[in-house]
Amino acid sequence: MNICLAGVLDADALQAVRAALMHASFADGASTAGWHASKVKHNLQATHDAAAQRVHQALMRHPLFRSAVLPSKLRTPLFSRYLPGMSYGRHVDDAMMGGAMPLRTDIAITVFLSDPASYDGGELIIESHSGDTRYKLDAGQAIVYPATTIHQVAPVTRGERLAAVLWVQSLVREPSRREILFDIDTARRMLWEKAGKQATPEFDLLSKSYANLVRSWSEP
Numbered sequence: 001m002n003i004c005l006a007g008v009l010d011a012d013a014l015q016a017v018r019a020a021l022m023h024a025s026f027a028d029g030a031s032t033a034g035w036h037a038s039k040v041k042h043n044l045q046a047t048h049d050a051a052a053q054r055v056h057q058a059l060m061r062h063p064l065f066r067s068a069v070l071p072s073k074l075r076t077p078l079f080s081r082y083l084p085g086m087s088y089g090r091h092v093d094d095a096m097m098g099g100a101m102p103l104r105t106d107i108a109i110t111v112f113l114s115d116p117a118s119y120d121g122g123e124l125i126i127e128s129h130s131g132d133t134r135y136k137l138d139a140g141q142a143i144v145y146p147a148t149t150i151h152q153v154a155p156v157t158r159g160e161r162l163a164a165v166l167w168v169q170s171l172v173r174e175p176s177r178r179e180i181l182f183d184i185d186t187a188r189r190m191l192w193e194k195a196g197k198q199a200t201p202e203f204d205l206l207s208k209s210y211a212n213l214v215r216s217w218s219e220p
Helices: 011-021 049-061 063-069 175-194 201-217
Strands: 003-005 044-046 071-074 078-082 087-091 107-112 124-126 133-135 142-146 151-153 156-158 161-170
Touching: 003 063, 011 049, 011 161, 049 063, 049 071, 049 107, 049 161, 063 071, 063 142, 063 175, 175 201
Parallel strands: none
Antiparallel strands: 003 142, 044 078, 071 161, 078 161, 087 151, 107 142, 107 161, 124 133, 124 151
8 A cells, every 4th residue: 555645744844854964974875775675776875863853753743644554663764865877776675674673664655855846767666566656756745655565766867866765663564454444544534524523423433443453453
């Protein structure tokens, strides 16, 4: 389940992240990739505590992110920079990341930081049995997708593509179960709005089922 998140970073947060990254030290991104992905990863990468905190907090405040992802643990965001000629070929993310305190990578997130008109190419391409889907979102928007997929970043041919990337361990490991919970949560929120923002018997039953399924399916 791929979900686009609008308004993750507002104009002020986006400006603050960009300004912080002007002082970050970018290095060869292949150094943080797995042994096979490193062969096709051609970008620059940096960490920055203040910028990472901004992105982390913005995601955790986003109601659609919390509903769709059910986050348990978030990896500290990395910041990737693609200049003309750079790309990230077809790969699948490592199942575990984090060294001594490993995190299971259930979900991957890309937060776009560059205006899409400022660069050519650089689309995030996610493969599926129904075909490839290409994403090049507005600055401040994000795409959430299963880390289990084969994906790539198309070559940048003009300008600079800047993005934050991170991974999430969900409370619910199984993607199909997360989708069921997301649908139930969406339905109960729609009922709440239709009833004038108050509970109804239907809302209560959906909330009961939602809570009990989370109890049954969640992992520590």
